[in-house]
Amino acid sequence: MQTQTRTQPRFGTEELSVFYGTNEAVKKINMEFPEKSVTALIGPSGCGKSTFLRSLNRMNDEIASARVDGRIWMDGQDLNDKNTDAVTLRQKIGMVWQRPNPFYKSIYENIAFGPRYHGTRSKKKLDEIVEQSLRRAALWDEVKDRLKESALSLSGGQQQRLCIARALSVSPQILLLDEPASALDPVSTGKVEELIIELKKDLRIVIVTHNMQQAARVSDSTAYFYLGNLIEHDDTTKLFSNPSNQMTQEYIMGRFG
Numbered sequence: 001m002q003t004q005t006r007t008q009p010r011f012g013t014e015e016l017s018v019f020y021g022t023n024e025a026v027k028k029i030n031m032e033f034p035e036k037s038v039t040a041l042i043g044p045s046g047c048g049k050s051t052f053l054r055s056l057n058r059m060n061d062e063i064a065s066a067r068v069d070g071r072i073w074m075d076g077q078d079l080n081d082k083n084t085d086a087v088t089l090r091q092k093i094g095m096v097w098q099r100p101n102p103f104y105k106s107i108y109e110n111i112a113f114g115p116r117y118h119g120t121r122s123k124k125k126l127d128e129i130v131e132q133s134l135r136r137a138a139l140w141d142e143v144k145d146r147l148k149e150s151a152l153s154l155s156g157g158q159q160q161r162l163c164i165a166r167a168l169s170v171s172p173q174i175l176l177l178d179e180p181a182s183a184l185d186p187v188s189t190g191k192v193e194e195l196i197i198e199l200k201k202d203l204r205i206v207i208v209t210h211n212m213q214q215a216a217r218v219s220d221s222t223a224y225f226y227l228g229n230l231i232e233h234d235d236t237t238k239l240f241s242n243p244s245n246q247m248t249q250e251y252i253m254g255r256f257g
């Protein structure tokens with residue numbers, strides 16, 4: 001069923017399965033995420049997109065009933081190996097959730113928290129990181145005069161860009177986005193989409209989205225999931241215009257899901 005199967009990609013999965021108890025929610029997925037590109041994960045509710053995304057930076061470790069089999073390769077290292085430290089790998093692989101979840105702290109402290117946790121003490125260096133991260137998240141001009149204000153004083157769209165800036169503050173190589181715009185209005189959604197396209201110049205991005213137009217707008221390749229299986233993974237233009245699999249065709253035509 002899968003159109004892309006390789007072993008040991010620079011960053012990707014090999015035979016990755018996720019179980020909740022006996023329920024195999026994600027089934028032996030082989031996928032590669034090329035650098036400087038956006039990969040969209042689409043499929044009907046419950047098909048395993050978020051579970052798969054969360055497994056990429058070991059967030060499923062936090063769920064007692066979850067078990068992850070298979071390998072997650074990053075530069076020759078298996079991130080799913082028990083000897084791989086999850087905190088260190090989450091510095092390399094950042095994540096942004098569906099609902100903006102800033103800390104109950106100032107705008108500045110939201111960004112400075114991660115670098116400080118990882119050892120940066122110099123105020124000058126932290127100031128630089130805060131400014132650079134906010135600039136990369138296209139938020140600096142809107143907040144530069146109110147860095148000491150609570151992050152909760154920002155609009156929902158600004159909070160989500162703040163969460164992206166927070167993820168960027170520790171210089172990740174990969175950004176995982178779980179429906180990052182689904183709680184936002186159309187203008188804020190547009191800004192997040194522009195940001196994704198800008199950020200991919202330096203990063204690998206993997207995004208779960210329910211919105212097929214959004215997948216078509218922002219991604220280079222798209223993967224269609226169904227019942228925990230990867231049905232098809234191909235260039236976004238190809239997948240939406242001429243999918244190889246009948247099931248993908250039916251989903252993108254809106255016949256189910």
Ligand SMILES: Nc1ncnc2c1ncn2[C@@H]1O[C@H](COP(=O)(O)OP(=O)(O)OP(=O)(O)O)[C@@H](O)[C@H]1O
Pocket residue numbers: 020025043044045046047048049050051052063065
């Ligand atoms: N924490 C959990 N504990 C037990 N089962 C879970 C858990 N999270 C997800 N599941 C189950 O795993 C399967 C895949 O769910 P998942 O949330 O990954 O799908 P999804 O495609 O992201 O869905 P949606 O689009 O609705 O967010 C579903 O059967 C779901 O009920």
